[in-house]
Amino acid sequence: MRLLILGTGWMAQEHARRFSAIEGVDIVGAVDVDPARVGEFADSFDIPNRFTGLEEALAWGEFDAVANVTPDRIHHPTTMALIAAGKPVLCEKPLAENFGKATEMAD
16 A cells, blocks of 8 residues: 555654554655655655645545544545545544534545
8 A cells, every 4th residue: 555644743753653564555655734844754754755735745646545644623624635536544533623524524
């Protein structure tokens, strides 16, 4: 599985460590709005592709699934964009800020 990590904060580092340990999982891209932060993150985990926007990563498209490790308030819009693009999403908890958004994401 070619995995994209969306968000590069502290929890994303843990996701990168854990996913890297799974045979058959290759982390192929990272996304963060901060160019320096995504660069440091990608360098730390030998991730070959880095993006400063989800739209840019979706245009590239060379990934099979996404670990959404963005701030809670960003889960809904980013997950919905990924689902619309046909990409499976593994979303960090909590799923959304409220039940309505979480239900929309799950449906």
